[in-house]
Amino acid sequence: MNKLHKAYSAIERLAAGTSWPEHTTVLPAREAEKKQFWPKGFGAGTASAAIKTKRRDLLVISADEPAAAAAVFTRNRCSAAPVVLSKEHLARSAGSMRALVCNSGNANAATGESGFRDAQAMASKTAEALGIGPEEVLVSSTGVIGVPLPMGRIEKALDSFSAVVLEDSAVDAASAIMTTDTFPKFLATDVALSTGTIRLCGIAKGSGMICPDMATMLAFLLTDANIEPALLQAMLSKANARSFNAITVDGDTSTNDMVSLFAAGRGERLAEGSRDAEIFYNALESLMIFLARLIVFDGEGATKLVEIRVEGAKDDADAEKAARTVAGSSLVKTALNGEDANWGRIVAAVGRSGADVLTERLAVRFDDLVILQPGYVSDFSEEKAEKVLGERELTVTISMGDGPGRASVWTCDLSREYIEINADYRT
């Protein structure tokens, strides 16, 4: 149970240090062991298909009734078979889905025609077990690339499911999709809308700063709220840009990344542009940013979770360019690992980011400690800088001037352990 305690304490610590929007209440992490943690209208089942090890590596999430569904997928042009199939299913069913099936340990990527047929078989078997149509199932895989799925064992495991025995907890579900994550990732919030309180719950997997399994990032979000598919998709896409697309990793976009959101449709339908829609969106964005930070926090070899915050840029796009470049710089990340206040590397990364920058106006803070003032004035206490850099979490704020543009990207440090984990992953 060591792993679970690590999960609970990491999640609760990070949640306590997060400012949550109005009308949003975070559930205690250990509640996730109970089935009631899930929003009403959903059930989950896990099983072992012995794909890489004996632990549970299959997850099915089922909606009691057709749920409104939205999803965002990797933009990698070598998308894995399940990504291609899930896109098709989402389009064909016009955003109404009944279930999701996911395996870990094997990405079913770069597997050609037969890989696509395997993804179809996963959908069919799941549909058969639940008594629904195959096109009502989203399929997701994560793990090694270029190896065929052990379909015999997967189909056998899926046969064991039925709509009535989906009794597993969010902890079980989050554990079943892990590859080399060191702990399962999940959170639920209650959101008080004017028409009543709804629940919003998410599970995610990252498996490291950039994960050996191609950095596959998965997140499955569920709510009992009533939202029509087009609005759900718009909200998911917008929040995704500010959360899962604002973490780095090292740019190695996986062939399998996928984020989905199912809404069971209880209570009154949310109207676009309403105050309730705004409250729901804020809760969704906050939950997604939280899960994204949790992924970086669990970075393999990572010792720090660092927010790169850019402000005063010409516009948001410019701020994002600068933030992403700094967050992705190996030189900045190794300096963070060494707890070295090497601000020159930050300046150089901003300079090459393509963002408009008046170099003489650049300023840099580590948390509240001023490291660089405009005009390249740098006069800070090394002792204080060391203290801030020694923290598990910190914010690097880069001020580019007095423009309105701002952006945040979350990153981690680059350590020797990262190399050790990744140099011999396949073998």
Add this chain to the structure above:
Amino acid sequence: MNKLHKAYSAIERLAAGTSWPEHTTVLPAREAEKKQFWPKGFGAGTASAAIKTKRRDLLVISADEPAAAAAVFTRNRCSAAPVVLSKEHLARSAGSMRALVCNSGNANAATGESGFRDAQAMASKTAEALGIGPEEVLVSSTGVIGVPLPMGRIEKALDSFSAVVLEDSAVDAASAIMTTDTFPKFLATDVALSTGTIRLCGIAKGSGMICPDMATMLAFLLTDANIEPALLQAMLSKANARSFNAITVDGDTSTNDMVSLFAAGRGERLAEGSRDAEIFYNALESLMIFLARLIVFDGEGATKLVEIRVEGAKDDADAEKAARTVAGSSLVKTALNGEDANWGRIVAAVGRSGADVLTERLAVRFDDLVILQPGYVSDFSEEKAEKVLGERELTVTISMGDGPGRASVWTCDLSREYIEINADYRT
């Protein structure tokens, strides 16, 4: 002299494995100890200003007569003071220069107004010593960022020069611009033009795969050929795109990168579009690619020099996108370090590169060993793959289809040593 032997053997080994263009003869590396290694019309002097250590850290290269000059500079918007000043001087003198001064150990970057005045003082002192105009001097610096230059010691050292005592060798010169390079980098070729043989010589510094000193990359090229400045600049820019701009490093473009080319103007003037111009260009491009590969070869922590060659792409731009993305992928680079034939990471990097790719047509070779055939067929001998991956140099060829586009980018592996070198550089 261990360092020199390492330099000679690395340079000669790499040169022997390179296919040189017609009419180009490479000089033996150890000839660089003699003053005659330089093209006629140039002299070099080195000195110590004790900037970081006691070794020689100042270089002056002087042309006996005004030389045609061309240069390319970092595109980093936070360019260092010497870069800004050198651009001004080049523009003001219409491409006619007399000298170049370079210090190592301090980048004079992010140093504001006073840093710019220091760069001006370096030009003035050099000009004074040589009896030329300050605007006829290019200035270059490499080293730590954000620290003022020790101008007292630098000016004193520059005072010791005069046009008549510039007797140092290319080995001395290449050594004086090193930061954490493990050996000095230089090469000279004789190029047989129809009007006589000219010499083309270059020295360079990298200091690693991505260097702690902000990956500053410097190269200074000299020739006695007669080429007017506009043609010289066109040739330098074109060759730079295929050489120093085709190595990675980790994208951390330095604030100080600079490549310059001086032509002393002996013999008949090269006519644009002539066969001699073509011969000279080919020699120049080959020399620049050679020096660029030498920089990657000396990558800190790097154990391998790897050419990422893309062929069959839609066009050259697409090929370059794919090659750069693969060459910059931390996952690919760590797999190379682990000598692991993890082709899935290559496929995924191509997929996210933005290049047009028909995934089913992708093929991958390591040297001559076929690793992946179209249709995601992967059936190779792990033993043979291990052997190829165990080499100090190898080529990864990625075939994207039957288009005409091709590009090469040189990279190295990402090792634990890289992190060790970079985590605590500043302190």
